[in-house]
Amino acid sequence: MIFEKRTERIVLAIFFVIALCIPLFLEDNSFFVGKVTTILILAVFVMSLDFLVGRVGLVTLGHALFYGLGGYLFVILTPEYEAVNFWVYAIYVMGISALVALVVGVVVLRTSGIYFIMITLAISQMVYYFFFDSLEFGGSDGLFIFMKPDTSIFGLSFLDLDNPSHFYYLSLLAVLITLVAIKIILRSRFGRIVEASRLNPERTEALGYNIFAFRLISYIIGSTLAAYAGLLFALQYGYVNPQFMTWEMSGTALVMSILGGMGTIYGAILGTITYEGLLYIFEHLSDDWMLFMGGSIILMVLLLRKGLAGYLEKLLEK
Amino acid sequence: MANDIILETESLSKHWGGIKALNDISLQFHDRQLHGVVGPNGAGKSTLLNMLCGTLQPTSGCIFHKGDQIEGMKPWKFVRRGIGRSFQKTNIYADVTCLENCAVAAQRRFAGSFNLFASRHANKLVREAAEKALHQVGLADRIHTIAAEISYGEQRQLELAMVLATDPCILLLDEPMAGMGHEESQRIIELLGQLKQTYSIVLVEHDMDAIFELSDQLTVLDNGTHLITGTVDEVRNDPRVKEAYLGKEDEEEEAA
Numbered sequence: 356m357i358f359e360k361r362t363e364r365i366v367l368a369i370f371f372v373i374a375l376c377i378p379l380f381l382e383d384n385s386f387f388v389g390k391v392t393t394i395l396i397l398a399v400f401v402m403s404l405d406f407l408v409g410r411v412g413l414v415t416l417g418h419a420l421f422y423g424l425g426g427y428l429f430v431i432l433t434p435e436y437e438a439v440n441f442w443v444y445a446i447y448v449m450g451i452s453a454l455v456a457l458v459v460g461v462v463v464l465r466t467s468g469i470y471f472i473m474i475t476l477a478i479s480q481m482v483y484y485f486f487f488d489s490l491e492f493g494g495s496d497g498l499f500i501f502m503k504p505d506t507s508i509f510g511l512s513f514l515d516l517d518n519p520s521h522f523y524y525l526s527l528l529a530v531l532i533t534l535v536a537i538k539i540i541l542r543s544r545f546g547r548i549v550e551a552s553r554l555n556p557e558r559t560e561a562l563g564y565n566i567f568a569f570r571l572i573s574y575i576i577g578s579t580l581a582a583y584a585g586l587l588f589a590l591q592y593g594y595v596n597p598q599f600m601t602w603e604m605s606g607t608a609l610v611m612s613i614l615g616g617m618g619t620i621y622g623a624i625l626g627t628i629t630y631e632g633l634l635y636i637f638e639h640l641s642d643d644w645m646l647f648m649g650g651s652i653i654l655m656v657l658l659l660r661k662g663l664a665g666y667l668e669k670l671l672e673k
Numbered sequence: 674m675a676n677d678i679i680l681e682t683e684s685l686s687k688h689w690g691g692i693k694a695l696n697d698i699s700l701q702f703h704d705r706q707l708h709g710v711v712g713p714n715g716a717g718k719s720t721l722l723n724m725l726c727g728t729l730q731p732t733s734g735c736i737f738h739k740g741d742q743i744e745g746m747k748p749w750k751f752v753r754r755g756i757g758r759s760f761q762k763t764n765i766y767a768d769v770t771c772l773e774n775c776a777v778a779a780q781r782r783f784a785g786s787f788n789l790f791a792s793r794h795a796n797k798l799v800r801e802a803a804e805k806a807l808h809q810v811g812l813a814d815r816i817h818t819i820a821a822e823i824s825y826g827e828q829r830q831l832e833l834a835m836v837l838a839t840d841p842c843i844l845l846l847d848e849p850m851a852g853m854g855h856e857e858s859q860r861i862i863e864l865l866g867q868l869k870q871t872y873s874i875v876l877v878e879h880d881m882d883a884i885f886e887l888s889d890q891l892t893v894l895d896n897g898t899h900l901i902t903g904t905v906d907e908v909r910n911d912p913r914v915k916e917a918y919l920g921k922e923d924e925e926e927e928a929a
Contacts, residue, residue, distance in 0.1 A: 430816070547793040548786050550831050551777045554766045559724070561760070562839055563752030564777045564786065 357538040362664070362671040363621050367534070368670065370624060371385045374527050378520035386536055389514045389560040392519070394631045395526040401611045408609065410619025411573040412553030413464075416472050416605050417479030418646070420459075421578040422624060423600030425585030427486065430498040430595055441504040441516070445586060452577050452582030460574040464567060473554040476541045476602055486621060487597040497596025509567035528585055530624065532636055533580055538619050539575065616662025625663045629655075677704040678739075679843045679873040680725060680756070683758035685734035687720050689830035693897045694720045694823060698734070700844060700892060707869040709905075710877045716894040717875045719761065722845050725875065726758040727751035754782075757841030761848045761877075763828045767821040771812055771831055774820055778838035807831075810864060819905035825855035833864070850880050862886060886907075926927040 358364045374395070381387050396572045400422055407413045428448045435565040463474045486492050493499075506514040506525075514521045541547050551559045552566040559566050598604070606629075615626025633651055637644035659666045680702040687695040695717040702708050710718050719843070723729035727748035736744040738754050766774050776793070779802035793802075802891055807816055810830040815823055820831060829849055835895065836844055849865075850858045862883050868874060878884050884891065891908045895899040901911050908914055 358747075408725065444776060484786075511909055542792050542794075544780060544788045544793045544796065544799075546783050547780060548791075550769075551766060554768060558764045558766065559763075559777065560748050560762075561728070561752065561758055561782045562835065563749045565747065565749050568787075 357542050358621075360668060360672060362668045363619070365671060366625065366664075366667060369620055370621075371527075371531070375588065380518060388519045388523050390635070392523045392535075392591060393588070394627055395523070395530050395555065396584050396591065397608070398583050398624045398627040399526075399529050399587070399609070400584035401608045401615070401627045402530075402533050402537060402620055403577045403584065403621055404605075404617060405612040405615070405623040406541075407573065407577040408612060409551065410537075410541055411549055411570060411577070411618075413570060413574060413577075414472050414608070415463075415475040416602055417463075417477075418577075419474030419580055419600045419602065419604035419610060420475075420482050421452055421456065421477035421581040422588070422604060423483070423486070423597065424455060424554065425449075425582030425587075426595030426599050427492065428452065428499070428582070429589060430500055432494070433500075433502075434506070438502045439504045441506040441647045444504060445583065448586050449579045449583055450535060453579045456575040456578035457571070460571045460578075464570050464574065475603075479605065480602060483597050483600045486600070488669050489582075492528075493596070493599060494580030497594050497598075499594045503590070503593075504640060521574050522591060526591075529583065529587060533583075534624075536621065541620075543568070546643075547573070563590035563630060587612055601646045607619075613661055614652065614659075616659075616664030618664075619662070619664040622662050622664030628662060678702065679704050679736075680723070680875075681737040682721075682765055683735040683737070683739040685724060685736065686732050687724060687729065688732045691835045695715070695724075695894075696897045698894075698899050700899070701827070702873055702875055703890070704842075704873050705869060705871065706889040707865065707876055707887050709891045710735040710875060711879075711881070711891065711895075712894035712900075713886055717896055717897045719847060721894070722847050722875065722877055723802050726756055727820055731793065734762035743824055752839055752841075755840070756845065757836040757843070758845040759832045759836050759847060761851060761888060763825070763832055765828060765835065766822050767819075769820060770817050771807060771820055771823065771834075772800070772803050772816045775799065775806045775834050775837065775838040778835040779803045779806065779840075782840050802840070803838055806834040809837055809868075809924070810834040826853050826860075829853060829857070829861070830864075833861075835866075841872065842873065844868065845875045847877050848879060849876070850883060853919065858883065 358367065377391055378388050404418045407415055428451055430442060432447055459573060463471060463478065466474050487495050503516045505510060506516060514525055515629060516522050548559065548564050548569050552569055574586055585599060595643055611626040611630045612623050614630055616622030634648060637647040641647060678701050682698055682700050685695065685698040698721060710721065720729065724731050726800055727746055731744055735742055738756065742846060743751065754811050776799050780799050783796060783798045804816065807813055810833050812827060812830050812834060818827055820828065833849060850861050858880060865874065865887055876887065885905050891900060891905050892902040893914050898912055902910055
């Protein structure tokens with residue numbers, strides 16, 4: 356069983372049951388379905404960050420670089436007025452993102468601690484300004500997706516990306532695959548050394564492991580998953596712009612993962628839903644929503660030392 | 674005789690700016706022997722050990738492992754050659770079980786550490802090797818205990834078990850008895866006595882009784898220089914040692 360904790364199994368079971376049902380009961384309310392789709396896509400992004408920060412021990416402030424890259428790569432690679440195959444191009448996008456992560460990783464992983472935070476931030480800001488100032492990539496307006504790709508596999512089509520419910524399920528599938536993939540990796544022999552490198556890097560090296568290689572591979576995995584989330588987000592809204600890769604984007608995802616319970620992975624889903632839920636409520640309640648948002652986050656971080664997941668585990672894990 | 678040299682240093686030096694932490698050290702460490710290294714604080718014992726395991730780059734000089742020149746290689750490559758080390762300050766994975774601590778150490782030998790899919794618990798060889806190492810140091814009843822929850826002495830034993838689980842040919846032990854009670858020390862001495870039948874051991878230790886009891890070869894360092902290497906009796910009767918090392922310790926004891 357890759358889900359070792361009872362709390363984890365209960366939370367995920369409830370989540371997936373509710374998530375599966377939402378489009379069935381709210382088929383007419385495409386705004387709400389779209390809103391939840393966005394949350395699901397963000398959850399993929401936050402899980403990939405939670406993996407890196409909470410489990411590999413790489414506190415990055417430049418994770419949004421890959422979120423934006425996923426969107427940009429898709430638009431840049433696809434011809435403007437021709438529907439391409441979604442799955443094929445998703446693989447292209449993730450493949451190139453993995454290569455970029457390899458190059459970036461080799462540079463940033465030479466540092467650690469506060470320097471790692473600073474250099475990941477610096478590189479993502481650099482790429483942000485590159486896209487912001489580039490004419491050929493649309494500058495601050497970004498690029499638009501004119502044709503939704505088709506999703507047929509061997510000529511069989513199950514999904515219509517123009518249908519909000521279908522796009523919703525595609526995003527839910529991404530959540531499931533990301534979650535399971537990360538959990539399998541963490542339980543694996545590779546995951547053992549990744550865990551050891553986070554708990555005690557000096558000792559792990561003294562046991563004969565090249566921790567740089569383990570961190571690099573983890574960094575590539577986390578970044579590629581983030582790129583997939585970015586690709587979905589760009590497809591949902593039909594555009595990509597530099598706002599995808601701001602440091603605020605990385606920072607917000609970090610807050611979501613802390614809120615949910617750092618390193619728990621399933622907590623990242625909880626954190627994303629809670630954060631986005633609160634944001635939605637406060638935005639409709641008051642013009643001073645930022646004040647309420649900030650206040651409630653401070654309160655939750657103070658009261659729930661190990662995030663929502665940690666709190667639930669305290670209740671359920673006996 | 675020459676081919677049973679496991680590790681050898683040639684004019685090994687480490688300078689920190691103008692300070693000579695270690696100067697011109699040439700030593701040979703033989704198979705199935707316990708080679709003690711003693712010297713007052715600041716003599717360069719830990720510096721020597723850190724260079725032998727690759728975590729510290731020598732300023733000059735060479736290190737040979739079974740005839741291959743290895744200085745300058747990454748520390749993890751040293752381990753792969755069978756050079757295992759323990760730390761002076763307990764250095765374990767405190768949050769996981771003793772078995773998992775040793776499993777991390779053992780896993781590398783059975784390959785597949787880059788396997789992203791196979792469960793870490795699935796490999797029987799890793800588990801057996803980890804259990805064997807825990808048995809060797811006498812921690813068989815602590816297999817499933819979280820490392821942070823065992824006593825300090827047991828953590829020192831675990832530290833040793835982790836080195837053994839890497840399947841080394843030479844053990845570099847940095848004060849394995851530091852901070853231990855008499856009984857625990859006795860257990861470690863007994864254990865080291867057994868281990869030197871199979872491994873080459875380099876032992877840095879402040880406990881003189883232990884060193885004298887265990888050492889086949891004994892090296893005395895003082896202030897970064899190599900005073901003498903010989904059998905325990907040779908070292909004991911050497912006038913330079915009495916003057917430089919044992920004399921000093923008397924003063925220290927009086928001061929304390």
